[in-house]
Amino acid sequence: MSEDGGTNGMTYLALKGIQKRFAGGTVAVQDFNLEATAGEFVSFLGPSGCGKTTTLRMIAGFERPTAGRISIDGKDITDQPPNKRNVGMVFQSYALFPNMTIADNIGFGLRVRKRPSDQIKQRVGELLELVNLPDKGSRYPYQLSGGQQQRIALARALAYEPTILLLDEPLSALDAKIRVALRLEIRQIQRRLGITTVYVTHDQEEALSLSDRVVVMSEGRIEQVGTPFEIYNFPTTPFVASFVGTLSLVPGQVVDAAAGALTIGGQPIRIARKFEGARDRAVTLALRPEMVSLGTGAAGMNNVTGKVTDVSFLGSIVRIRVALGGDGAVIALDEFNEPTLELPTVDSTITINFPADGPLVLDAAAPVESVEALISEV
């Protein structure tokens, strides 16, 4: 990966030194640098107000950057109005034109470009096939479900073969089942067409499952750019570590830093990662649920005992929370939801285990700085 978060391929979309300061002085985006290759699927992931939508709107041309340049395929588009950029945009609220039929909605961009009517008709038919709604051309938007409307919005955005496809939280208004189905469909269509795509979401599952690369943002800045695997397994900032995935933060105490010995909930454990600190110094351990298993582990594994406080069914997995002692040390662990799974009951005492290289040790006094240093060693 390049310094600007680009991959090794030819850069297609480039955002260099982008900053957006609104009239009231609020800085929505700053020092934003990103390069995306042709056909790449990039997601902007972050909490509300992190600047991800503002950045997308700057690519679309609805907002003008206060500083920095945006280019597509080597052509600077920073000063171009939105209707001259030839980008396709899908909105959270679908934004289909209520006064037009579905076919007219899809053909709108082509009619604006003054394409012949037979060509428009043919293209509209192709796109209706593409989004699996071939018989809906004569309907009006209000006659379709939310999921169908969003597929039409996608077809409309793709009709005139835009240079880039921008999607602004397109699945947020849909229910969970349709969301999952439609995100698979979006990814399949994107792969089939090979169109460079920027996708804005606050849903980490969506970003991780869809993207070639994920841009994690916080307070207008890029926190980390990487593949979903890198973002999840090797977060480079405390924010990314805590925002992406579930993390148990467990208070502990140093016993012997050189030997990697600690206690959590009064029980001894060993950590393979390097950390510093005098005896009895308070630290925080960060542990992903999938690193923890039920029962006593093999040799070299850390085994701790605690009381089950909660058992939650999350569909394919079951999340179990175990309190280790009275100092607030709670570890969450995930088990696959199999019919043979014997689940512990709440308030029962169980043993759980995790590997020595599983947890990250955060300095309780200054967790933000320490996690950054520790994670970078991974």
Added chain:
Amino acid sequence: MTGSVDRLHNELDELTRLTPHVRRDRPTRTIIGSWFLLLISIAYFALPLVGTLLFSLRDPGFAAYRDTLKDPQLYKTLGYSFLIAIITVIVSIVLLVPTAFWVRLRLPRLRPVVEFITLLPFVIPPIVLVYGLLTTFSKPPLALTGSSLGSDVLLVCAYVVLSFPYMYRSIDAGLRVIDIRTLTEACQSLGAGWVTIMWRVILPNLRVSILSGAFLTLAVVVGEFTIANFLARPMFATYLQLISGNLAYEPAAVALISFGITWAAMGVIALLGRGRREKINVAGAH
């Protein structure tokens, strides 16, 4: 002690016995009240019409209606009034649709100011407006009252101002229903310029609102007297006033005819706007 408990039980029994009656009585009273109010309202609106109708029929054999419908001045003034009203509506749409659209899209902070300006015709009487127009436009360099066309221009301008509260508020209400920001951005991302956005997307989605505003404007303009009289224009209201001074039953007949025309116009608007509201509401509300 026992006595007070018994008394309490008796009171509770009495309350339980009365409760169903109270519950039954309440809706009955409400229904009677509603019907009473409805009948009063109908009487308030219908009695003058019935009175006018009966008065107009005193001339035997529908003579008032026959004479009125024979009078070429009726058609001339009605035609002129409708022409002025239609021009007023067109000018109002051209002026107010882009204004309301732009205020909602780009200048939301100006909305209270624009709303205040559009409500001024309710505060400033037409006599003040026409006096100002006559003072300003009856002498060079803008002596518009000197010619018939100039007076017509002044009349339309005055009526456009008078229609502000009706047209602007109708259009603004229509814009509130549709998500114009997202629709505009969707149009832009698809390559459309401002003219296409207005003509192909915004205006069609405001059809019902514009028609409502247009109807109100039509009614106001056709019935307006003060400005037309001061500018000496042959409007329907000045014709009605003229025949009222000279004839007995005909003005009543003319009033009822104009009432019928107004209801016909309302029916046309209702027909044109039928089935549109639902489409606009559903798709724009997010």
